[in-house]
Amino acid sequence: MIELVSAARCIACDKCIRVCPTDVFDRGTDGIPVIARQDDCQTCFHCEANCPVDALYVDPRTRPQPVPHHEDELADSGLLGSYRARIGWGHGRTPGALQAIGPAFGTAPITS
């Protein structure tokens, strides 16, 4: 679930508010998005992928986490913005799709 909006990094571009498929955010009075409906979060990582300044962190667990994430630790461990980097979004990056050659599966049909 979405766990972190970094007020320090956010440039109030509204992108995450627009792209979140389940409408989890509201715009705060200062322009910084507020996690208004965390229960509706579907842990899809799209907000993160679209944030131009890596101000968001989605925890892969589908329940709210009791202990808040520490922004500096996430940044130091390289996790903040890691999905956006992997799919190659952002200025000067190469789209990840260009390198997406998967493993060979032999003859078994890939059914899902």
Next chain:
Amino acid sequence: MGGQTQELTADVLVVGGGPAATWAALDAARAGADVVLADKGYCGTSGATATGGTGVWYVQPDPAAREAAMASREGLGGYLADRGWMTRVLDRTYANINELAESGGYPFPTAPDGRQPRNGLQGPEYMRRMRIRARRAGVRILDHSPVTELLTAADGSVAGAAGHRRQAGHPYRVRAGAVVLATGGCAFLSGALGTDTDTGDGALYAAEAGAELSGMEFSNAYGIAPEHTSVTKTAFYSFATFYREDGSVLEGAASQGGRSVIARELLGAKVYCTLDRADPADRQAMRLAQPNFFLTFDRLGIDPFTQRFAITLLAEGTVRGTGGIRIAGEDCRTTVPGLYAAGDAATREEICGGFTGGGSHNAAWAMSSGSWAGTGAARYALGLGRAAHTRAVRAAGGAGLRPTGRGGVDHREVIAAVQGEVLPYDKNYLRHGDTLTASLRVLDDTWRQLRSGLRGDGRDAIRARQAAALAANARWMYRSALARTESRGMARRLDFPEQDPAQHHRIATGGLDEVWTRPVKEPV
């Protein structure tokens, strides 16, 4: 609640925002129609493809390769698919994917041998491109605008839809010559990747307008995910060994052909796995192919190739099942004039029979059926002309919008009641006539209560409609499963384990207060 109703007109209204919807909108616009696309979430991120990405049934037009592709799932699907449709879908998918590569801007990779494999699409990139392409073709996109009901004309044909613009804060209506339902399948809010917007709304709206469904018994797909997470990307579990709690190997468990062993074990214990059959080259390739598969592991500090992690199975209903709105023609019309269906909202039996469409077929169907539905809807709407917009219309929505009784039913209670019958493995995965009958009793009761007392207004209208749609889809699904007294495709019955040659036919279903089923004997 909210402001004044926004009134719009269009030749074609496309409901949805995934691959089926965007291809429909694009091709309707290219056929000369004025198009509005309305998505519940955001067109570009919403739906199963945008998040998961898809392998695609992209096969070179070489007769031997095509023959092998068509034969590959025929038996698994219980011989309910149709070669004519398979041929059309293979042709159309080949053309659409090549268009994506050549003029659609999708960055396909180049293999070391210099060839460009085009049988896989990363979700965020694909859907971002499709949004741009639809806009450039002149499609007006309404994001965060869930459709809550269809509008019908006096002759029963579909003439538009109504909904709510939840970020703008007001209701809206679109009067249209034709409507394409591309709302995805129904995964029952199970938490499977990217499927929380896929609540089977289109099937409910279609049934309210009098359309039929088909193949709803093929609706018990379950995806593997690390426990307590969302990423049901199952292809890479073909590299897995599955273990019991005590570290012994769970014999017979497999991603393909052994998932019921996992389901059975999960009923009473935990199941673990390690992707220990991937060699170093595979591991590297896996990371490049599907970056989102590794998000969970990297963020939880798990090395999936060497460490054991607990897994779960999440219901994917008709998203990776195949049931949906019945198709009544090559242009993906339904049995109701003016109403078209595409993608997971429609049945995929045409190409999958009773087997899962995941892995390749569903993606091919979404783009092919989208193109056909868009073109067909445009032709129909342009034939009606502008007179289409001045027809007297009636709002077709019932359950969740216009209760027959006094109210007081909470949508959350409805959802919990439905989930209690459709998520458990021992009810839906391992089906038996007795459990299906018991579940139907609960679900019919839930329907009666919600029909009389569930009501949502304004931005909550869609929540009530989603709850009603889940209940309706569950009832069609189990009624069809009961009608098939055999095991065929994914519709397996513990009490009828064999395939019965006398039941080599599809099963249509429909109805709201009274659910019906009937065998479909005529060819598609």
